[in-house]
Amino acid sequence: MELAPAATALPVGFQTPVAARIAAAFLLAYRGNTRAAYAADLTHFGRWCATLDVDVLACSRAHLDAYVEQQTRDGAAATTIRRRMSAVAGFFAYAVDEGLITRSPATRVRRPAAGDNVQSTGLTVAEAGQLIAAAEAHSPRAAVIVLLSLLLGLRVSELCTATVADLSFQRGHRVLTVTRKGGKRQTMAVPPRAAAAIDDYLGERREGPLLCTSTGKPLDRHALWRLIRRLAAVAVPHLADRLHPHDLRHTCATLALDAGAALRDVQDLLGHADPRTTRRYDRARFSLDRSPSHQLALLLPSAP
Incomplete structure (x- = not known):
């Protein structure tokens, strides 16, 4: 071989x-x-x-x-x-x-449980709005990045590998076909605000990477990460040193669920093969609000 x-x-x-x-x-x-x-x-x-x-x-x-x-x-x-x-x-x-060993030694090896704890539930509605405003003020490309991250829940790899040819129309919807994990292709509806941002950014360009550098090369994940941090420093400075592009994907999940979207529809939107992954976001969005610590604090006497 x-x-x-x-x-x-x-x-x-x-x-x-x-x-x-x-x-x-x-x-x-x-x-x-x-x-x-x-x-x-x-x-x-x-x-x-x-x-x-x-x-x-x-x-x-x-x-x-x-x-x-x-x-x-x-x-x-x-x-x-x-x-x-x-x-x-x-x-x-x-x-x-390949016939090189008779059985896999990994077959019954125990692995730690995935658990339900999600380290980040993303941004609040207000914080997400502030980040969008900062992106739109920064540049058309930044607006596309933030809107597609927040509204479609795209992974960094999906953003960086998307091309102009992946854009089209279906049943009256502007759509973007992205390459998910494992090479699976998924067609996603692009909301009007994001579609308008894409048209503003692309102008007359009809080919090449959807997100590109000034030289026409595809934008890489590191440049995208740095851009998100710069926008965070303006929009949500309390998160500037730790906001990650994946947090925008978490935001998409939690805010969609807050808006009343069905769990299965959010699973499809994010491209989760396992529904348990989506359910972890669903639980995480309530865990802080429902913490018994809030009730306990009300029972204790206030400081003199």
């Missing part, structure tokens, strides 16, 4: 020819950010194996249980551990399919 250049940068623990071939072949099944994330996860696992002087294909379930335990001790988030183990399990499943 010939290895593609994008998949040959493998970690120390994957340098044996057979392991390297399987890792490369496994990664070729994914694209873009998913491939990069899984490559980083296999790198982490490979380096851990190297510290034990164990080849990855010689790992047993006990090794993988120890790997999970070590990550927990190191303070890794449950979601991080689950993602890394998903990459590791995929690698071993591929090795089984």
